[in-house]
Amino acid sequence: MKFEPHDYQRYCIMRGIQQPELMLFLDMGLGKTVVTLTVINDLKYNRFLIRKCLVIAPKKVAEDTWTREQSKWDHLHLLKVVPVLGNQKKRIKALNSPGDIYVTNRENVPWLVEYYQNDWPFDCVVIDEMSSFKSHQAKRFKALKAIRSHINRIIGLTGTPAPNGLMDLWAQIYLLDGGKRLGRTITEYRNDYFMPASRNATTIFSYAPLPGAEEIIRERIRDICISLQAKDYLKLPEKIMNTRYIKLDDKAQKAYNVLEKQRILEMQDEVIDAGSAGILAGKLLQLANGAVYVNTDPENPKQREVVEVHDNKLEAFLEIVEAEAGKHMLVFYNFQHDLTRIRRVLDKKYRTLRVRELKNNDDIADWNVGKIDILLAHPASTAYGLNLQDGGNVVVWFGLNWSLELYQQANARLYRQGQKLPVYIHHLVVAGSVDEDVMAALEQKDDCQNALLESLKARVERYREARQEV
Numbered sequence: 044m045k046f047e048p049h050d051y052q053r054y055c056i057m058r059g060i061q062q063p064e065l066m067l068f069l070d071m072g073l074g075k076t077v078v079t080l081t082v083i084n085d086l087k088y089n090r091f092l093i094r095k096c097l098v099i100a101p102k103k104v105a106e107d108t109w110t111r112e113q114s115k116w117d118h119l120h121l122l123k124v125v126p127v128l129g130n131q132k133k134r135i136k137a138l139n140s141p142g143d144i145y146v147t148n149r150e151n152v153p154w155l156v157e158y159y160q161n162d163w164p165f166d167c168v169v170i171d172e173m174s175s176f177k178s179h180q181a182k183r184f185k186a187l188k189a190i191r192s193h194i195n196r197i198i199g200l201t202g203t204p205a206p207n208g209l210m211d212l213w214a215q216i217y218l219l220d221g222g223k224r225l226g227r228t229i230t231e232y233r234n235d236y237f238m239p240a241s242r243n244a245t246t247i248f249s250y251a252p253l254p255g256a257e258e259i260i261r262e263r264i265r266d267i268c269i270s271l272q273a274k275d276y277l278k279l280p281e282k283i284m285n286t287r288y289i290k291l292d293d294k295a296q297k298a299y300n301v302l303e304k305q306r307i308l309e310m311q312d313e314v315i316d317a318g319s320a321g322i323l324a325g326k327l328l329q330l331a332n333g334a335v336y337v338n339t340d341p342e343n344p345k346q347r348e349v350v351e352v353h354d355n356k357l358e359a360f361l362e363i364v365e366a367e368a369g370k371h372m373l374v375f376y377n378f379q380h381d382l383t384r385i386r387r388v389l390d391k392k393y394r395t396l397r398v399r400e401l402k403n404n405d406d407i408a409d410w411n412v413g414k415i416d417i418l419l420a421h422p423a424s425t426a427y428g429l430n431l432q433d434g435g436n437v438v439v440w441f442g443l444n445w446s447l448e449l450y451q452q453a454n455a456r457l458y459r460q461g462q463k464l465p466v467y468i469h470h471l472v473v474a475g476s477v478d479e480d481v482m483a484a485l486e487q488k489d490d491c492q493n494a495l496l497e498s499l500k501a502r503v504e505r506y507r508e509a510r511q512e513v
Contacts, residue, residue, distance in 0.1 A: 045075060046116045051276050056081050059198060060090070062267065064219045066173065066199040070273035074460065075200045076112045078118050079169055080144075082198070086167065087143060089228050093167040094104075095145065095197060097155075099187075100171035102128075102148040103429060107404045109146045109171075127151065149175055149183050163193040170363040173199035174448065176218060177211035179229045184214050191221060202452070209252050209260060210237065216264055224263045236260060253406055273459075281465040282458050286482060287359055288474045295353030299330050299476060324445065324477055331473040332356055332442045334380045349380045356471050357388050360441055363469055364393065364417070371410070371435030372417045372449050375453055377442030382419060385441060389417065401425065410434035422446070422453040431456040436464040441471055443481040 048056065052074055059065055059082035069075045086092045098109055105128060113124045125142035127134050128151075135158075138145065145165070147155060154164075168187075170176060178201075191197075197219055213232040216225050226232040233250060236259070240251035254259075273279070291299060329335045333353050340346035354471040364372070376382045382400065389398050399406055401420040410418050418434070422444065425431070428455050438457055444450070458466040472478040 044117060046081070046118050048078075048081070049074075049276065051271055052078050055271075056085070058269060060085055063196045064267050065197075065318070066207060066215070066219055066264070066268040068201060068270035070202050070269060070271060073202075073271055073273055073276060075202075076108060076171075077116060078110075079198055079200060080113055080116070080122065083144060083167065083169070084119055084122055087198070093453065095165050096143060096167040097165035097171060098144055098146040098169045098171060099149050099152060099183075100146060101175065102150070103145045103424060104171055105148045107407060108429065109144065113144075126512045127155075150185055152183040153186040157188050158377060165192045166194065167196040167198075168194050169200065170218070170410055171200050173201040173215045173218075174211065177214050179214040179217070181214075187218055191218065192260065202455070210250060212260065212264075216267075219267055224267070225260065244386075277460055279460070280462060283465055283467050284470075286470045287363070288472050289355050289359045290474050291353060291355050291476075295333075295355055296475075298352050299327075299473075302330055302335070303327055327477040328442065328444070328481070329378055329380070331476040332377065332381050333477045334378075334384060336378075336380070349383075351380075353382070354388075356441065356473065359471050360385065361388065361392055362437065363397075363413065363439055363471075364389075367437050367467070370437045371413065371415065372437045372439055373425075373435055373457060374417055374419050374439045374441055375422050376419060377421070377444050381442050382421075385419060391479075407431065420453075422449040425453050425456050429456055429460070430461070432459050432462040436462065436466050438466065438468040439471070440469065442512060443472070443478060443485070445481055445484070447485060 055067060055069070055078045059067075059079065067075055067078070069078075076149060083093070083096050087094075087096075098105070100109065103264040105126060110124045110126065115121050116424045122144060123142045124144045124146060125137050125140050127145050127147040128342055131154075134147070134151065134154075138158075160347050170187075176187070178184060190252050199215060210233070213225050213229050217227075222228070226235060236253055236256040239247045239249075283460075290296075326335060330352060334349050334351045336345050336347045337350050360374075369399075373397040374385065376385060386398065386400075389396060396416040397414065398417045398419065399409070399415050401407070401410075401418055401424055406415070406418070407429060409415050410431060413434065415434065418431075436457060438454060454466075454468055470482060472482050
């Protein structure tokens with residue numbers, strides 16, 4: 044296929060060729076992969092400025108997307124992409140095979156650095172979904188930081204550079220410029236641009252940017268970053284958002300109220316931190332979906348069973364399946380028992396439907412050619428780079444989660460360049476439950492962690508006041 048770049052893609056390609064350090068904040072569907080491959084191709088075969096390129100990507104993207112994109116475009120025929128995946132023996136064999144671009148998943152980065160040590164061979168590194176390097180404490184960040192001086196060119200790609208706030212930017216920008224723009228340590232960055240937002244006497248739980256900090260940060264990194272939004276450049280069909288509120292039956296509502304009250308009143312601490320809030324919210328989200336994990340052995344947290352409480356959300360899901368009859372659906376679940384229960388009810392009610400769980404490249408290929416009616420996926424498995432727009436135009440969120448990044452990226456698997464039909468995104472939300480709090484935070488594109496904390500604090504306060512009145 045002949046590549047005819049849009050003007051914004053030409054601009055990104057030019058900057059990628061000219062600058063040894065570049066971050067492409069390109070929104071979903073703007074063609075980050077083909078832009079980057081074009082840059083690599085020009086640098087290697089036209090300008091002879093690089094020898095070997097390493098691409099670090101999420102596992103499913105490493106398995107499929109880069110190889111598929113290289114083979115798709117005529118102008119990239121000289122490039123040879125070598126996946127560096129699998130067990131250690133397979134990875135070593137791949138590294139010793141001739142190639143231009145070596146693609147590995149981000150979990151392999153510490154091993155790769157240890158394998159080469161001071162003989163690092165990749166003078167160009169591309170980090171696909173740079174936001175996965177947002178933690179300065181992660182092993183992958185520390186490993187890449189250790190060999191950064193051996194890398195002559197580095198390109199970061201992401202659509203959501205700071206999904207949980209500006210604090211996430213420091214590690215990503217550091218890998219580009221070694222701390223020149225935002226400080227050489229996270230402490231320096233934090234002291235310069237942030238103040239404590241949530242704390243008790245001894246611990247700071249979260250930070251908020253100082254007045255004007257965001258503008259200053261953006262100005263400091265502007266010369267090495269390109270930020271583009273899909274809505275400004277792509278002509279996409281309509282995206283129709285639909286929230287289906289579900290009223291629990293009396294028995295299920297009573298069970299939800301009992302669990303919520305019991306779990307909340309167990310929290311005696313004055314301060315709800317992210318850890319305890321996450322555990323509690325997880326239980327409430329499970330119950331809103333219809334089932335909960337229950338520990339059966341106090342001494343072994345992994346020993347658990349599923350207790351099914353209600354089918355109200357499953358019933359609403361089946362109604363959507365019926366209403367969208369004939370349309371292929373991408374269904375996102377949150378917990379493993381969601382997947383089990385969805386498959387069971389579909390097998391019973393709609394035996395003729397072709398239902399499959401997204402596991403590998405064959406599933407992607409079959410979905411895109413119309414061989415799957417309902418594709419079940421966890422949002423974390425579809426978050427980055429997968430092109431699923433050819434297979435359908437209906438998304439159903441059976442179970443929500445608190446990650447704005449995963450939510451936006453998952454929706455963009457269908458609502459992206461190449462989609463020809465209006466995209467319908469259905470959300471199943473249990474009225475009066477924590478589902479509503481999650482949906483509100485996602486709709487407002489809010490800081491979801493703070494929204495989670497505030498949601499549970501409000502619920503704790505309500506139950507404590509009720510207990511005092513009694």
